[in-house]
Amino acid sequence: MSQHDPIIAKHSTGRCLCGAVAYAAATDGRFSICYCKMCQRWAAGVFMSAPTTAFKITQGADKLHVTRTSDWAERAFCTECGSNIYYKADMMETPAVAFGSLDDTSGFTPRIQFFSDKKPEGLPLVPDTKTMTEAECNAAFAPDPGETS
Ligand SMILES: [Zn+2]
Ligand SMILES: [Zn+2]
Numbered sequence: 001m002s003q004h005d006p007i008i009a010k011h012s013t014g015r016c017l018c019g020a021v022a023y024a025a026a027t028d029g030r031f032s033i034c035y036c037k038m039c040q041r042w043a044a045g046v047f048m049s050a051p052t053t054a055f056k057i058t059q060g061a062d063k064l065h066v067t068r069t070s071d072w073a074e075r076a077f078c079t080e081c082g083s084n085i086y087y088k089a090d091m092m093e094t095p096a097v098a099f100g101s102l103d104d105t106s107g108f109t110p111r112i113q114f115f116s117d118k119k120p121e122g123l124p125l126v127p128d129t130k131t132m133t134e135a136e137c138n139a140a141f142a143p144d145p146g147e148t149s
Helices: 037-043 134-141
Strands: 010-015 022-027 030-034 047-059 064-070 073-078 084-089 096-098 109-114
Touching: 010 047, 010 096, 022 096, 037 047, 037 064, 037 084, 047 084
Parallel strands: 030 109
Antiparallel strands: 010 022, 022 047, 030 047, 047 096, 064 073, 073 084, 084 096
C-alpha cells in the first residue's frame, strides 16, 4: 500500500481454528455480510468477510484448500480443521477473508449486506447498513444473469 491510498489500510493477521493456516492482510476496517444460500451452506449461517487490498498466506499454504464453488468465485479453507479462510470472486484482486478468522476485529464496522432477501427468517438485518437483494447482487456481480452466488 502506498501512503497516498485514500483508504486507510489496517494491517491484519488471521488464522484458522487449529492454527495450521495463517495469513497477513491489509484490511480497511469494514466487513460484509452475505445471506445467500451458498454462504449459509459453507459457513453454517451468515457469512461475514473482510475485503482486503493485500493478502499473503504466512503459514500452512499446503494445508489451504482452494475450491471453485461457482463459475465466478472460489473459497478456501483449512484441510486440518475445516475453518473457512477466504472467499474470492474472480473480479477481486485479493480475497475477502473470513471475518472470524481475523485475530483482531476490534473497531470493524459493517459495510454492506448481500442477498438481504435470502436471510434466515427471524434474523434481523443490521440497521443503517446498505443492503443488496439477490437480484441486485446478480445484476452487479454475476457474469451470466441468473447465476446465483
Ligand atoms: Zn486449521
Ligand atoms: Zn454469499
